[in-house]
Amino acid sequence: MQDFTPVNPEYKEMVRKQLAGNHFMNFIGFEIKDIKPGYVSGELELKEQHLQQMGYLHGGVTATVADIVCGFSIYTLLGKNQGVVTVDLNVAYLNPGIGDKLVANSTVLKAGNRIFFSEGEVWVESKNKRILVAKVSATMAVLNFTEESNPVK
Amino acid sequence: MQDFTPVNPEYKEMVRKQLAGNHFMNFIGFEIKDIKPGYVSGELELKEQHLQQMGYLHGGVTATVADIVCGFSIYTLLGKNQGVVTVDLNVAYLNPGIGDKLVANSTVLKAGNRIFFSEGEVWVESKNKRILVAKVSATMAVLNFTEESNPVK
Amino acid sequence: MQDFTPVNPEYKEMVRKQLAGNHFMNFIGFEIKDIKPGYVSGELELKEQHLQQMGYLHGGVTATVADIVCGFSIYTLLGKNQGVVTVDLNVAYLNPGIGDKLVANSTVLKAGNRIFFSEGEVWVESKNKRILVAKVSATMAVLNFTEESNPVK
Amino acid sequence: MQDFTPVNPEYKEMVRKQLAGNHFMNFIGFEIKDIKPGYVSGELELKEQHLQQMGYLHGGVTATVADIVCGFSIYTLLGKNQGVVTVDLNVAYLNPGIGDKLVANSTVLKAGNRIFFSEGEVWVESKNKRILVAKVSATMAVLNFTEESNPVK
Numbered sequence: 001m002q003d004f005t006p007v008n009p010e011y012k013e014m015v016r017k018q019l020a021g022n023h024f025m026n027f028i029g030f031e032i033k034d035i036k037p038g039y040v041s042g043e044l045e046l047k048e049q050h051l052q053q054m055g056y057l058h059g060g061v062t063a064t065v066a067d068i069v070c071g072f073s074i075y076t077l078l079g080k081n082q083g084v085v086t087v088d089l090n091v092a093y094l095n096p097g098i099g100d101k102l103v104a105n106s107t108v109l110k111a112g113n114r115i116f117f118s119e120g121e122v123w124v125e126s127k128n129k130r131i132l133v134a135k136v137s138a139t140m141a142v143l144n145f146t147e148e149s150n151p152v153k
Numbered sequence: 154m155q156d157f158t159p160v161n162p163e164y165k166e167m168v169r170k171q172l173a174g175n176h177f178m179n180f181i182g183f184e185i186k187d188i189k190p191g192y193v194s195g196e197l198e199l200k201e202q203h204l205q206q207m208g209y210l211h212g213g214v215t216a217t218v219a220d221i222v223c224g225f226s227i228y229t230l231l232g233k234n235q236g237v238v239t240v241d242l243n244v245a246y247l248n249p250g251i252g253d254k255l256v257a258n259s260t261v262l263k264a265g266n267r268i269f270f271s272e273g274e275v276w277v278e279s280k281n282k283r284i285l286v287a288k289v290s291a292t293m294a295v296l297n298f299t300e301e302s303n304p305v306k
Numbered sequence: 307m308q309d310f311t312p313v314n315p316e317y318k319e320m321v322r323k324q325l326a327g328n329h330f331m332n333f334i335g336f337e338i339k340d341i342k343p344g345y346v347s348g349e350l351e352l353k354e355q356h357l358q359q360m361g362y363l364h365g366g367v368t369a370t371v372a373d374i375v376c377g378f379s380i381y382t383l384l385g386k387n388q389g390v391v392t393v394d395l396n397v398a399y400l401n402p403g404i405g406d407k408l409v410a411n412s413t414v415l416k417a418g419n420r421i422f423f424s425e426g427e428v429w430v431e432s433k434n435k436r437i438l439v440a441k442v443s444a445t446m447a448v449l450n451f452t453e454e455s456n457p458v459k
Numbered sequence: 460m461q462d463f464t465p466v467n468p469e470y471k472e473m474v475r476k477q478l479a480g481n482h483f484m485n486f487i488g489f490e491i492k493d494i495k496p497g498y499v500s501g502e503l504e505l506k507e508q509h510l511q512q513m514g515y516l517h518g519g520v521t522a523t524v525a526d527i528v529c530g531f532s533i534y535t536l537l538g539k540n541q542g543v544v545t546v547d548l549n550v551a552y553l554n555p556g557i558g559d560k561l562v563a564n565s566t567v568l569k570a571g572n573r574i575f576f577s578e579g580e581v582w583v584e585s586k587n588k589r590i591l592v593a594k595v596s597a598t599m600a601v602l603n604f605t606e607e608s609n610p611v612k
């Protein structure tokens with residue numbers, strides 16, 4: 001992982017403000033736990049509502065968490081009135097997910113002016129085991145707001 | 154779209170049984186409305202819980218719905234004791250989603266013995282407008298169960 | 307397919323100028339045959355040099371041709387001193403390619419200010435058969451040059 | 460990177476036999492230099508024929524080399540009469556490639572019975588610099604041959 005210097009020294013606070021308003025993330029129960037320049041990780045206690053009909057973790061939960069960590073690792077490197085939207089998300093589902101807790105992390109690969117690349121991992125943990133459920137790559141486009149036009153105050 | 158002949162003449166019933174137990178789909182509120190050989194479509198009334206912090210449709214909702222329709226278009230062509238798991242999901246986010254209702258569909262591209270390919274579209278509709286939010290491609294692997302081992306009875 | 311109006315009325319000439327200097331395309335022998343707003347198609351006579359060790363079309367040829375058509379369908383919609391570079395390329399290999407001639411086409415899905423999306427198909431033809439070898443999606447970023455800085459005069 | 464034990468103790472020889480007949484790889488000039496269980500790396504001296512019209516490395520060369528290394532890292536773990544074909548290839552183009560030599564490597568992420576996942580990196584080197592041009596993920600499907608049906612003797 002590269003050494004990144006955040007543009008905004010208060011990047012942690014900025015990321016937390018974004019997280020607070022992320023409705024779908026809050027709806028499924030995922031929480032970001034660790035925030036560093038160019039990196040975030042988080043977790044989700046798995047319940048029945050996160051599964052598909054065969055009892056495995058739903059691929060949509062995996063993709064959602066992937067999109068979230070890949071976006072927020074990038075947010076750590078943005079300026080105060082910037083945002084990102086996902087351009088491309090690729091999820092490789094390596095193993096079916098069965099377990100108690102989902103853990104996910106993401107690292108920025110390239111911080112550009114207009115486009116960022118990040119990658120991520122989604123794991124499922126139970127007492128004695130840790131399974132790599134998916135590897136993910138994401139491309140995101142930077143949005144530049146003014147103080148007024150920024151939808152996240 | 155190709156003409157597909159379902160292996161199981163009762164494919165609609167089989168798909169409905171799978172859908173009933175798809176917990177995460179039910180949790181977010183997406184419903185499959187139309188089921189044909191090699192094709193499904195469905196919809197979701199958009200609420201605040203489906204959005205991200207800037208007020209757009211959350212990319213995780215788009216990816217989840219994409220995974221669901223791409224999987225269930227394939228289910229229409231499976232045998233009674235078969236299932237599929239997602240191998241790869243690629244989502245291209247063409248436009249930000251703002252609107253009242255999400256509509257998604259998927260078509261099977263290739264029905265193999267072990268691997269199926271499908272593609273899908275996710276739209277957001279409001280009164281006077283329809284926006285193509287994402288195009289998706291999915292690769293899925295076939296699981297072969299026996300009557301006993303089939304997790305979906 | 308949408309109706310696109312080219313920014314540059316001499317888009318065909320502009321695309322042909324770009325094609326002339328595309329060394330790797332010329333090296334493998336692929337030729338663009340049809341150019342319309344938001345669309346190109348082309349072909350390649352298959353020779354042993356395009357195959358892998360099992361006698362199938364090499365996946366790299368498929369990906370190369372995919373990248374070319376997905377890029378040039380976008381070039382038809384660019385201004386005189388613009389260019390694009392590939393951001394993401396996703397290739398789904400539906401069927402092994404065996405045949406005499408490769409045929410590929412691409413259509414623009416979204417023409418943005420900074421980012422374009424296009425999709426494509428790669429077919430292999432022989433006397434009596436036509437096989438869909440791959441479906442492709444591409445994301446490309448726009449480069450803005452001046453008359454002087456434009457590397458393609 | 461995981462520790463992999465090759466099924467075939469003569470995996471290096473087996474991989475070299477496959478490489479010898481890989482026509483398109485030989486046509487473009489890429490050479491595999493290092494072969495370990497679950498890993499390969501190789502290089503390509505860059506010439507004008509590998510470039511596009513703006514003077515950058517052609518995205519098709521990047522994708523071709525990506526497909527090759529991601530396939531051959533998997534070959535190191537196959538049995539004597541097995542092969543793989545690419546199912547999905549995703550290339551994220553991080554930086555434009557300008558330099559003297561392309562260097563690429565790939566690592567196996569998951570060795571399944573029917574499906575393998577691998578990932579790779581493509582770099583471009585010049586005297587004083589090394590640029591990460593692309594990160595790649597690939598899904599491949601296993602082919603099982605008999606001694607007689609194996610196309611690579």
